[in-house]
Amino acid sequence: MKYALVTGASKGIGRATSLRLAEMGYFILINYNSSREDAEKTLELVKEKGSDGELLKFDVSDAAETKSVLDTWTARHKNEYIEVLVNNAGIRKDNLMIWMPEEDWTSVLNVSLNGFFHVTQYMLKNMLVKRFGRIINIVSLSGIKGMKGQANYSAAKGGLIAATKALAAEVGPRNVTVNAVAPGFIQTDMVKDLPEEELKKLIPAGRFGTAEEVASLVGFLASKEASYITGEVISINGGIYT
Secondary structure, three states: EEEEEEOOOOOOOHHHHHHHHHHOOOEEEEEEOOOOHHHHHHHOOOOOOOOEEEEEOOOOOOOHHHHHHHHHHHHHHOOOOEEEEOOOOOOOOOOOHHHHHHHHHHHHHHHHHHHHHHHHHHHHHHHHHHEEEEEEEEEOOOHHHHOOOOOHHHHHHHHHHHHHHHHHHHHHOOOOOEEEEEEEOEEOHHHOOOHHHHHHHHOOOOEEEEEHHHHHHHHHHOOOOHOOOOOOEEOOOOOOOO
């Protein structure tokens, strides 16, 4: 049995990624924090792909809760390990910095950046011992370019990009790859409040991307065919910024 953990997997890019990895034969650990109904729908779709999975409810920004849930899973699977980790969990709380509450700054960084640390550090030991692992971090155009009104989100994703490169250098000798995927405007709930018709005019491809397109890239990076790609940030943005 091959196991993959996708954080923030209840919908959007997380759900699409879960389905892509299910097609590749992985048993999917579907992490969610709030919407069990959406997470159960992801599991239902995973089963329709001919694979299986289970739900893991924990807040990635909470170190103690994350460790407790993963400890429980590990105790039940003593001879197995999670070989693919997709750090997808993230939140947006946009505002100009001058008006931004400190809580909105802190919470966005806690989920994207501290959440990455809490989950990834836990997974590393087994990946290094087994001498195989795939860590894929979902970042953002905002973390590369910087976006007005997203100082918190840009800081979180920019920090995650830097961490991706540093960790790749640390674990590369053990056949563990670490890469980042940087979507632009993708049709998910996270961007439903943005003016799509106006923004499409800025995108050379003339449209928003789909979660399935992002998931296909994640699937490739998780595969053995991508074993010589590490420390990279791969944009998938329709040409809006390169």
